[in-house]
Amino acid sequence: MNAHTTSEPSEAYIALGANLGDREQTLLDAIGRLDAHPDIQVQRCSDLYETEPVGYVDQPSFINMAIAVRTTLSPLELLRYMLFIEQELGRVRSVRWGPRTIDLDLLFMEGVTLQTSELVLPHPRMEERAFVLIPLADILMENDLSGFTDIVQSAMRKLDGKDGIQRWKTCSWRTAFAPSGN
Numbered sequence: 645m646n647a648h649t650t651s652e653p654s655e656a657y658i659a660l661g662a663n664l665g666d667r668e669q670t671l672l673d674a675i676g677r678l679d680a681h682p683d684i685q686v687q688r689c690s691d692l693y694e695t696e697p698v699g700y701v702d703q704p705s706f707i708n709m710a711i712a713v714r715t716t717l718s719p720l721e722l723l724r725y726m727l728f729i730e731q732e733l734g735r736v737r738s739v740r741w742g743p744r745t746i747d748l749d750l751l752f753m754e755g756v757t758l759q760t761s762e763l764v765l766p767h768p769r770m771e772e773r774a775f776v777l778i779p780l781a782d783i784l785m786e787n788d789l790s791g792f793t794d795i796v797q798s799a800m801r802k803l804d805g806k807d808g809i810q811r812w813k814t815c816s817w818r819t820a821f822a823p824s825g826n
């Protein structure tokens with residue numbers, strides 16, 4: 645894996661969602677597993693939000709949140725590690741947009757645009773999903789150099805509203821807004 649790492653760390657944003665089992669515990673477990681990787685450091689965690697299901701609506705409500713990480717992994721290595729964590733935490737793929745113990749979506753990675761069958765960056769459905777944008781707003785950095793904050797704020801202005809999205813809890817994994825490199 646290290647053969648593909650880049651030397652300079654990049655910032656990446658990840659959306660998390662869960663609607664089966666102990667949703668909060670699974671989300672915290674996933675964050676812990678990301679941070680346990682030697683080439684990933686979790687920087688900031690949003691609050692946890694309880695959200696009504698979108699797309700396939702006949703399923704339990706979700707807990708959604710977002711995190712910022714710093715990593716020297718390549719985008720594909722990071723995605724594959726996220727998919728590995730989903731498997732470890734018991735995700736079973738059946739219905740598209742259906743219920744899941746855990747969903748990890750890579751939203752954005754500093755300086756990267758990609759369009760392959762395995763990975764599209766920025767995430768193509770991010771801007772229409774209030775359950776992604778509202779948690780993300782908690783952890784955006786002002787004046788970030790890559791323009792991600794502008795993209796998210798502009799998408800938020802186009803949202804119909806915040807219906808079906810309730811702030812639920814602060815993240816007990818690490819709520820401090822830690823500077824990079826911690």
Ligand SMILES: Nc1ncnc2c1ncn2[C@@H]1O[C@H](COP(=O)(O)OP(=O)(O)OP(=O)(O)O)[C@@H](O)[C@H]1O
Binds near residue numbers: 742751768
């Ligand atoms: N930015 C991305 N983040 C996560 N997965 C991605 C991304 N771009 C492409 N994919 C691919 O999408 C595949 C399916 O992902 P997943 O099952 O989590 O989709 P979903 O959460 O049901 O739906 P959606 O993609 O609309 O969020 C993954 O195996 C991955 O290869």
Ligand SMILES: Nc1nc2c(c(=O)[nH]1)N=C(CO)CN2
Binds near residue numbers: 695698742
């Ligand atoms: N509220 C909510 N709805 C969803 C979610 C999700 O994380 N939260 N994920 C989906 C598939 O990516 C489909 N629908």
